[in-house]
Amino acid sequence: MSPTAASATTGLLPEFVAPAINGTDRTFSLYVHVPFCVSRCGYCDFNTYISPDLGPGASHDSYADTAIKELEYAADTMERSGVDAKPLHSVFFGGGTPTLLQASDLTKILERAQQLFGITAEAEITTEANPDSLTADSVKTLADGGFNRISMGMQSSVSHVLQVLERTHDPANVATAAQWIRDANLDMSLDLIFGTPGESLQDWQNSLDAVLELQPEHVSAYGLIVEEGTKLAAQIRRGVYPNTDPDDQADKYLATEERLAAAGYRWYEISNWAFDPHDQGIHQSQHNLAYWRDQDWWGIGPGAHSHMAGVRWWNAKHPAAYASRIIDGLSPAIGHEIPDHDARLLEQIMLGVRLAEGLDTSVLTSQEQTVADRAQHETELLAAQGLIEAAALHRGKIVPTLKGRLLDDAITRRLAGF
Structure with a gap:
């Protein structure tokens, strides 16, 4: 039975989920989507909304209570589906801008998650934030309420780059907010975007200078993707800005x-680096690793996606529709899928070759013989071409070289037989 079919009837997960989870070492994480923003950035295609009040249960003031109702629904569904209680390995509040809510609302949601599921002692508990959405008091409230990590959307330190992206924060506020995070003894991650139209290589170097001066525990750096339907895509189409340049992004x-x-800093995923001068595997984002390692998570909020033992489902996208279902006691899920073998294999390859820990070659060699033979031939070619590490291949791992990281999609296509 699908989560959608279960929403108005039994409220159960498919029968195979509990046996696939219970008694295993699969981790369980929580994602909480907060869909509110002060303004919509021109490049953004996330499920975000500017209005602070989108109806009953979908306003800044009422959102925490709505999210808590879904938490309670999730806990009840898992229990009645026979899924053994398992404490949360990580919690991540994303958006949108979660810190547009009162910090006390975020900690209230976290506290209810703790009551319902438990949280492991070493759990990573993160909220995203924009520099202008933080205050010294709000950061302290988050720390006192159990958060131990803030992921701050810096994107660039250069004003004209931020202007193209339509980021509204003052670049000077990044350092101020970083000091509040430090004063609260929280870990800090900084998110960057490179390859914005009009951004020179020196602009990007200046942003890297600013990041290194702040000494975050973690850095995420993504090449700008111009998503269809965004304001930036329309501006590029009209010639307001030039399109992104793959060679520029590679540089x-x-x-x-x-x-x-x-x-x-050590790369551990193509777009992510952790401060780890002695190569001890520290400061990596445990929540994102749970995604990349195909672990289990429940997504709370409008448009949030969930994954439990191969079953995926997603919530109603608009906050008003989402809140209405929650208030009526229905599952907020409106769609689901159970990927078939080929889709699962493609995803394993795609995610595995993004990681410094690599993809186990057994994922390929355990396939049907013709597939395994072709994949082995491709791995040997990829190593000879310097796209994957030959030494790692001898250890049974497929790990991209620096050159290979620039051609990651091609590696995935070749291993998958496209």
């Missing part, structure tokens, strides 16, 4: 790796 990625590696 900036290489500069990022060079600068961060020299400062003691």
